[in-house]
Amino acid sequence: MAYWLMKSEPFKYSWDDLVAEGEGTWDGVRNYQARNNLAAMQVGDEAFFYHSREGLEVVGICTVSVAGITDPTDETGKWAAVKVKAKEKLAHPVTLVAIKAEPRLAEMQLIRQSRLSVCGVTPVEWQVICEMAKG
DNA sequence: GCCAACGTTGGC
């Protein structure tokens, strides 16, 4: 079981949109490293839902409900996608500022590669952020 | 809205 962080611009697809739908397809990724992360996901993996460009914070946790599907928005069939379900909303969103201020999170892929839209998260990092989310 | 950083593309 692995942990991930998925970025979305809230004016395109927000946490509330996912909650409203119940299950959402994570497609449209056109970056090879992000695709590799998508392809590595297993059903039951958990992912932080992060709002980029606006918000700049982790707002919720979702679980992978369907793994290893091809991106339905792509005709060439070479891009990957997964389906996710909203699991829980964080009691307190964890902002990028707070993540940067936490030494244990300094090595996060999110920080080191700011443009990667689907990042891996280590179990330690996951736990630290979950603790921060409790306030 | 701007711009830096990064990834991709295409000409040579």
Added chain:
DNA sequence: GCCAACGTTGGC
């Protein structure tokens, strides 16, 4: 195979 040009992303 290199590298300049271009497009996109995301933090500010």
